[in-house]
Amino acid sequence: MASSFYRVLLLVGFCAPMFCTSSNPYNRESPHPPSMKSNAASQVSPSNTRFAFFLYQRLAQENPGQNLLFSPVSISTSLAMLSLGARSDTKTQILRSLGFNVTHVPEPTIHLGFEHLVRSLNEYHRGRDLRMGSVLFIRKDLQLQAKFLNRVKKLYGTKVFSEDFSNAVTAQSQINSYVEKETKGKVVDVIQDLDSQTAMVLVNHIFFKANWTQPFSAANTNKSFPFLLSKGTTVHVPMMHQTELFGFGVDRELGCSVLQMDYRGDAMAFFILPGKGKMRQLEKGLSARRLRKWSRSLQKRWIKVFIPKFSISASYNLETILPKMGIRDAFNSNADFSGITKTHFLQVSKAAHKAVLDVSEEGTEAAAATTTKLIVRSRDDPSSIIAFKEPFLILLLDKNTESILFLGKVENPRKM
CATH class of the missing domain: 3.30.497.10 (Antithrombin, subunit I, domain 2)
Known part of the structure; x- marks a missing residue:
């Protein structure tokens, strides 16, 4: 048969x-x-x-x-x-x-x-x-x-x-x-x-x-910045950075920081950085409920952001x-x-x-979540920095339909 x-x-x-x-x-x-x-x-x-x-x-x-x-x-x-x-x-x-x-x-x-x-x-x-x-x-x-x-x-x-x-x-x-x-x-x-x-x-x-609503300046991109792989070795990557108002919070339950950046045209991205040794905990805790909480709880604040330029x-x-x-x-x-x-x-x-x-430098947008205990650092703190220099997750979402367009993990920005 x-x-x-x-x-x-x-x-x-x-x-x-x-x-x-x-x-x-x-x-x-x-x-x-x-x-x-x-x-x-x-x-x-x-x-x-x-x-x-x-x-x-x-x-x-x-x-x-x-x-x-x-x-x-x-x-x-x-x-x-x-x-x-x-x-x-x-x-x-x-x-x-x-x-x-x-x-x-x-x-x-x-x-x-x-x-x-x-x-x-x-x-x-x-x-x-x-x-x-x-x-x-x-x-x-x-x-x-x-x-x-x-x-x-x-x-x-x-x-x-x-x-x-x-x-x-x-x-x-x-x-x-x-x-x-x-x-x-x-x-x-x-x-x-x-x-x-x-x-x-x-x-x-x-x-x-x-495009990002708040694009990075290519002139500020560090051409060779150390990125620590999960295996403990280091690769050097182009690192974009800027200081701007972004949605941001710390999810203590999952041990991660969440950054929201917005695109033009009703789309947004979440960049999620786990704490040391917390990647598995973060991955196991991913859920629709968790995403809703982030989407409702992140707060806009001035923050210095470092994100690798990658493909x-x-x-x-x-x-x-x-x-x-x-x-x-x-x-x-x-x-x-x-x-x-x-x-x-x-x-x-x-x-x-x-x-x-x-x-790359030209793009980004954001959204946030609620109910989870998300901690936002003081707006007056000039040292608010988030640097994605270790493996992290990325979600691209359409705002109108609340659909995840792309979901991924960047273990090595140099590896195509």
């Missing part, structure tokens, strides 16, 4: 965030972007955040001492979209692993929430370029269920292309070229093992480009990770994707994810 299954290749989260000014020519300006508080996207945001930290903790466990970077919202959206064509336990496992209980949140509400989320993220915001999209490359002889095709187009704005997978080399080249174009050249050759058994490739890509990237084969998070049947012969097609048996053979992140 297993030999009769065709492969589905799930390529998610090809992310290319860069921090520099740009308008978005792909989206029309909306004078009143939808608020997360007032639309159906509020039904999916908490679950997406829980899934983000659940996945982060799994990746951190399996990649100790390495840079981590991924796009939670891209992966969640891809899996939710795939669930449209799943049935029985395959569907249940996907939605449950995404943090949804369909007895409390009906499935139509979940997909309506993602529809609003995708639409909101693609709204035009002056000063930033944020695009997220999905595309299906379908085997020419694969007859799709009309309902599935209509729903992925309507709810997720998915583009659909017919592809000749019998010529795997040509198909691979065409899909790689599409991804490279959509990420403006940041992600290349993402597929390297396409074969003729592939029946469908689902790609979700996200591109982010924005990092990371790639993951999620087919080895997602089954450990509960999505098992999608990747084996028990897969039930009869909602996609009834003429072929489908199972997911690969779920690839690649992310790229550049941080």
Whole structure:
């Protein structure tokens, strides 16, 4: 039976965030972007955040001492979209692993929430370029269920292309070229093992480009500043610095300092610096509740900030990770994707994810949290300094949807 299954290749989260000014020519300006508080996207945001930290903790466990970077919202959206064509336990496992209980949140509400989320993220915001999209490359002889095709187009704005997978080399080249174009050249050759058994490739890509509201001066960047790696060795990195009003607090429960910096265009970043020996404690304590507390409790204050200028990237084969998070049947012969097609048996053979992140002088923005005991140092203290000269976490968030666009750990700013 297993030999009769065709492969589905799930390529998610090809992310290319860069921090520099740009308008978005792909989206029309909306004078009143939808608020997360007032639309159906509020039904999916908490679950997406829980899934983000659940996945982060799994990746951190399996990649100790390495840079981590991924796009939670891209992966969640891809899996939710795939669930449209799943049935029985395959569907249940996907939605449950995404943090949804369909007895409390009906499935139509979940997909309506993602529809609003995708639409909101693609709204035009002056000063930033944020695009997220999905595309299906379908085997020419694969007859799709009309309902599935209509729903992925309507709810997720998915583009659909017919592809000749019998010529795997040509198909691979065409899909790689599409991804490279959509990420403006940041992600290349993402597929390297396409074969003729592939029946469908689902790609979700996200591109982010924005400026800090309080940019650093390149003239002040220290070209060679010591950064202490977790292994105890030191590398020298370009270190940006400035003194400015930023959201800041100390979370004593997790033993970390939290800095909030804002981007133009309703986006923000949290830089989280654990105390000595507290990285594992911080990682284990990450949660949607903790993020809400930070978002409500940080206070603006004058502070001298040192942040390395860096570029990092990371790639993951999620087919080895997602089954450990509960999505098992999608990747084996028990897969039930009869909602996609009834003429072929489908199972997911690969779920690839690649992310790229550049941080430089031009960009940043912020947000904060409450209820946790966050300590803010005296505003009159001229010695308020936070220096990210050891491994730290970074979260990039969209304010309107309260979605984590990118989540990562910088273990070594010199390692691409």
